[in-house]
Every structure is written in C-alpha cells, then in structure tokens.
Amino acid sequence: MTQPQVIVIGNEKGGAGKSTLAIHIVTGLLHAGKRVAIIDLDLRQRSMAKFFANRLAWTAANGFPLPQPVEPDMGDGTKLAKADPAEQMERFDAAFAEARTVADVIVIDTPGGDTTLSRAAHARADQIVTPMNDSFVDFDLLGQVDPVTLDLLKPSIYSESVWEARKHRAINEGRHAAIDWIVMTNRLAVAEARNRRRLDEKLSKLAKRVGFRVGPGLRDRVIYRELFPFGLTVADLSNEIRPVAVSLAHVAARQELRNLMQALGLDDVVAPLNAAA
Structure with a gap:
C-alpha cells in the first residue's frame, strides 16, 4: 500500500497563521478528491480541529454535502496537554497509525512552541510548511541578523529544529527520505513595503544556507476570517454556498x-480549484 504524504505545518512562534494555512491546504486537497486525515497537536487551542467541527455543523444545518477530513481521536486536548510526554506520544502514535490506514495525505498542525509532539511530527514529515508574518520578529526564529547592518549571521532555533528533524529522518529511513521544507510569508499587507524587501532579501540568503524553498502565502484578507466560523474556505464557495457577501476579492x-x-507541488489540486466558482 502506498504510504500517505505527511504535511506538517510548523513554526515555533504563535500567531504566524499556521492553522489558517492548514485549513486551506486541507480543503483544497478535499476538493481534489483526496482522502485527508488531520491531527491537531495544538492541544489547548485546537483551531484546526474546531474549524472542521464547525464545518460539520454548518453543512448538516444547511444541507450542503461538503467533503470532510478524518480526524483520529486523541481524546480531550486540554487533559492531554497536562499529561506526561510519554502518554502524549502514545496517543499521537495511535492517531498517526490510524491516519496512515485511511488517508492519501496527513496534515498535522503544530503548536507555537517547542514540544515533544511537535518534534515527533516534524521528524515524520515529508513536507514542512512554515508560515511567517512579514516581520523580522518572525524571521528571528529562522535566522539571526546583525542589529547594525542587518547582515545574516546564522540560522536560529527553528531552523536548527528542522535540521534535527531532517537528520532524524535520514538516520531512520535513509537519505532518500528527504524532507521538503517550504517557508511562506503569510498575512502580507496589500501595499508594498521597504521592510518586506529587506526581509525577502534575508529570506533568500537563509534559504540557500539552510535548504528551504520560499513560497507564496496568503494575504491578510477579510474573507479568510469571515468564513472561519462556518468551517468554510474560498475553496468551498459556489453559487449555492455563499454564507457571506462575496466580491472580486474572493x-x-x-x-x-x-x-x-x-x-x-500539489498540481492535481489546482484544476478543481480552477473549475470551482
């Protein structure tokens, strides 16, 4: 049996838009006919899990059959967050094993911090997607810059974490099991800014140094926030499904x-999005 692709949304800083990115990736995959399993390791906040719970409730109330991911049960997140790391890993291992039997793609959302579960998820990733805000505050977790010249000095703590995950994966599964790492500048303001040009320059230099790709994120748009309470994304919108007023922005x-x-690299997902209204 073909092993599912594992996509981990990771960044040790909170507020970078990990869950927003995760739910859009999942809904895009679902509309392409993929079987998707989700694991939300942000045990206290559980934004991704809540989003898909909202989706289930909204579709049931409105009679619109939208595709839904599978979520293996890890129990009460609040209680699990207080459990010892051994119990947390046992629950995660069980959920991951279940997800591998039912999904083409497993999407794992991680918390904004360094935890045992987050490190374990990163080590199992085929692809790590790291959103970051358009700010040197977020960049600081990836690389350190000189405070006077803004020259790039060295990789920072999250880059080192991904390096460890890559090393762990290579030791356990061989060099062929490389982890593809993509960093995406997220929640961009619509207007161009001098700070962004500086940031893009440092990001390109760091990408060559530590081995990630730079990809496009999502701009800071009202429609992303408006659709969240319904468990919907722009991938779900159609002539029939329009819970909020839409415009050219959508x-x-x-x-x-x-x-x-x-x-x-999910080119087979793009065609269904082109076909949607």
Missing part, C-alpha cells in the same frame, strides 16, 4: 490558494 483569494497548492 477571486483573488482563490488564486492565492491555487498558487499555494502549486508551490507545495
């Missing part, structure tokens, strides 16, 4: 989602 948002999927 067309641009759908194009961003297509660009995101192409950057992840």
Whole structure:
C-alpha cells in the first residue's frame, strides 16, 4: 500500500497563521478528491480541529454535502496537554497509525512552541510548511541578523529544529527520505513595503544556507476570517454556498490558494480549484 504524504505545518512562534494555512491546504486537497486525515497537536487551542467541527455543523444545518477530513481521536486536548510526554506520544502514535490506514495525505498542525509532539511530527514529515508574518520578529526564529547592518549571521532555533528533524529522518529511513521544507510569508499587507524587501532579501540568503524553498502565502484578507466560523474556505464557495457577501476579492483569494497548492507541488489540486466558482 502506498504510504500517505505527511504535511506538517510548523513554526515555533504563535500567531504566524499556521492553522489558517492548514485549513486551506486541507480543503483544497478535499476538493481534489483526496482522502485527508488531520491531527491537531495544538492541544489547548485546537483551531484546526474546531474549524472542521464547525464545518460539520454548518453543512448538516444547511444541507450542503461538503467533503470532510478524518480526524483520529486523541481524546480531550486540554487533559492531554497536562499529561506526561510519554502518554502524549502514545496517543499521537495511535492517531498517526490510524491516519496512515485511511488517508492519501496527513496534515498535522503544530503548536507555537517547542514540544515533544511537535518534534515527533516534524521528524515524520515529508513536507514542512512554515508560515511567517512579514516581520523580522518572525524571521528571528529562522535566522539571526546583525542589529547594525542587518547582515545574516546564522540560522536560529527553528531552523536548527528542522535540521534535527531532517537528520532524524535520514538516520531512520535513509537519505532518500528527504524532507521538503517550504517557508511562506503569510498575512502580507496589500501595499508594498521597504521592510518586506529587506526581509525577502534575508529570506533568500537563509534559504540557500539552510535548504528551504520560499513560497507564496496568503494575504491578510477579510474573507479568510469571515468564513472561519462556518468551517468554510474560498475553496468551498459556489453559487449555492455563499454564507457571506462575496466580491472580486474572493477571486483573488482563490488564486492565492491555487498558487499555494502549486508551490507545495500539489498540481492535481489546482484544476478543481480552477473549475470551482
């Protein structure tokens, strides 16, 4: 049996848009007919899990059959967050094993911090997707810059974590099991800014140094936030499904989602998004 692709959404800083990116990747995959399993390791907040619970409730109440991912049961997240690491790993291992039997793709959302579960997820990834805000505050987790010249000095703590995950994967599965790492600048303001040009320059230099690709993220659009309570994304919108007023902005948002999927190498997901209204 073909092993499922494992996509881990990771960044040790909170507020970078990990869950927003995760739910859009999942819904894009679902509309392409993929069997998707989700594992939400942000045990306290569980934004991705709540989103798909909202989706199930909204579709049931409105009679629209939208595709839904499988979520292996890890128990009460709040209680599990207080459990010892051994119990947490036991629950994660069981959920991951179940996901491998039912899915083409497993999407794992991780917390904004360094945890045992997050490290374990990264070590199992085929692809790590790291969103970051358009800010040197977020860049600091990837690389350190000189405070006077802004020259890139060295990789920082999250880059080192990904390096460890890659090394762990290579030791356990061989060099062929390389992890593809993509960093995406997320929640971009619409207007161009001098800070962004500086950031893009440092990001390109760091990419060559530590081995990640730079991809397109999602802009800071109202429609992304408006659709969240319903468990919907722009991939779900159609002539029938329009819980909020839409405009030309949702067309641009759908194009961003297509660009995101192409950057992840999920070309077979793009055609269904083109076909959607």
